[in-house]
Amino acid sequence: MAKALKGSQIFVRGLWDDNPVLRQVLGICSTLAVTNLLVNTLVMNAGLIFTVTMSCLTVSLLRKYTPMRIRMMAQTLIIASYVIIVDICIAAYLPDISEALGPYVGLIITNCIVMGRCEAFARNNPPWPSFLDGLAMSLGYSAVLLTIALIREPLGFGTVLGFRIMPAGFTPWTIMIMAPGAFFTLGLLAWFLKAYFPQVTEANKER
């Protein structure tokens, strides 16, 4: 059982020391696909942050009542419900983006990070720390994906959020829009960070 951490410590840990994406490159499935456009990434991240924080909060609130054997089922139900709510809200208020995102919003359910935090932290800790943990982890995750989007969109489309930022003569690197571009960008990012900030990627090995 981890010793009780202060709120701010939890927050920093989620953002940097224990950043889920950089440490293990986990949970990227659902969002990597939409990182070729910044606005889609932003919306997906908002959905993920909502889902993770609310799920962690709920799991934590219910932790004393949930029987051990069915906790995975319960967690899945909770997570899936929040994801559906996110999906409905995006469809209602951002219909164009909803179409662009397609099934990827639903895939937040299988995002390892959501389940991971619920399992690793929220079910053993009080609500407020769990909420902070969820928030920090999802923010850390979002930061990495936004970085990727900030590389892919300008290079692939020449725009950021739809505004042209590359000079007119720039030939877009179409490969950045397609799958290999995402893999290379994330791979290079992971390599860079692992080489120059090893404590980020190697810390807390017992986890």
Place this chain on the structure above:
Amino acid sequence: MVQVDAGTLFFAAIFTNNILLTNFLGLCPFLAISREVRSGLGLGAAVVFVMTCTAVLNYLVYYYILVPLNLVHFRFILFIVIIAAFVQLVEMTIERYFPALYYVLGIFLPLITVNCAILGASLFLIIREYTLLQSLAYGAGSGIGWMIAIIAVGAIREKVQKSAKLPRGLEGPALTLIITGVMALAFIAFSGMIQIQ
């Protein structure tokens, strides 16, 4: 309705629209497992089986239960529950009849449940309005495509780790991602092969 025939869809799902290399789904276990070809093969086979069956199951549940009752927004919950139940079933069967395999696969069996590719395949086939036969072909093809990807990357990783001296920091996820990127690039070459008209 989609006119493409099931056979073409099957090949397209493996090569030109590989669920991992084109749609980015199923990366988590991919990055963790692909160290060895053998475990990749075992996991891959299990994924093929689960994906094919759940694609069909979810299709039936969606069109014969959810749609008539106007409950389509619950498809996320129902699909993942079906997948989880099915994987549980597979796990129990493997444990009983193939204990050696069960030992090798270990924790990765329950992890199949959260493999985005499996849920993703079901969601995609609904969006694209495939028929039952097309769903079967798509599910099977996606599973096989995923397996091929994981085995291929695993084989490359094995070779690279053995013979090459890697720069600082490249080992692990970074290398796997770059290899995957090159593979994705290679698979794009297949896109001229399939004419879906």
Place this chain on the structure above:
Amino acid sequence: MKKRLFSIFYMFLLTLFFTSLVSAVKLYNEDRIAMNQEVKLLRIVLHVLGIAVQESASPQTVSQVFSERVKQIEVKQRPLYIGYAENGETITGYAFPVGGQGFWGPISGLAAVDPSATRLLGVAFFKHSETPGLGARITEAWFTKQFEGLSLDPIAGEQKIFYLKAAGTGQAANELDAVTGATGTSRAVEAFLNRELDHFLKGIWPEVKKKR
């Protein structure tokens, strides 16, 4: 046994609570989502017919403009939207749904022709399952603008009304730019849109001319 019972009871309660929550959210937003869909279609019909409506216009405004400037009839069991000028009398164009198999799934759109069906007024796509950033770019303005003013008389000897070629390589007036990196989608669009336009000219248009 008691533990088992409690587990089942707990799951049941939890499921009940969350499905109610989800249903509540859905019901609250249902109308809005349905209206979004409807308004979207109206907007696209207006756009394709060249009837201007502001981006920020409210759904009511869009509905109003639509009812003033467009008449919807049915020809051979397919909808046809007739666009009128502001005086309400002169016909400015005809719009009709087009659809077909895309690379990944069905694509739905609208095409509009001028009153004599000799030129295209424009096309728009509103439903598809193509890859975001690639095939999905068929909905972008640069792509659909190419179709505006396209002649509908096929050039003698060739079979198609238009062709999609690699960006920048088209020479004749009917050789338009495909989407870079989305060969599959581009080919699919070329195939079904040509087919639909052909179907309109040969099957629907004679009926419309008769009715006038």
